[in-house]
Amino acid sequence: MLWQLLKAYANEDWDEGNAAWPAPAVQFLTEASKAEAAQLAEEIAVTQALALDDSGWQALLAAADVNWAVFAHPYGLTRWAQDLRDRALAAAYGAGSSES
Numbered sequence: 001m002l003w004q005l006l007k008a009y010a011n012e013d014w015d016e017g018n019a020a021w022p023a024p025a026v027q028f029l030t031e032a033s034k035a036e037a038a039q040l041a042e043e044i045a046v047t048q049a050l051a052l053d054d055s056g057w058q059a060l061l062a063a064a065d066v067n068w069a070v071f072a073h074p075y076g077l078t079r080w081a082q083d084l085r086d087r088a089l090a091a092a093y094g095a096g097s098s099e100s
Helices: 002-011 023-031 034-048 054-063 077-093
Strands: none
Touching: 002 023, 002 034, 023 077, 034 077, 054 077
């Protein structure tokens, strides 16, 4: 799920001027079920367990055919990944969650 989301944003015809990151992630998480959001957070956590630095994230995204430069972030790709995971966790387990 993580790679499909990233490929859709980075490699397809998103209008970056009108839908800059993290807008696509916010849209995805708004439409996703709590289980899908939890799965996305878990996929990121598993990847984070590899303890990748920014160049490691670049290589991993490139290997998955994701244009990592789209996600260029002033704080780096490691913080970008953590932000995406935090958003997914909030969508999955945020206040008012009734799913277990």
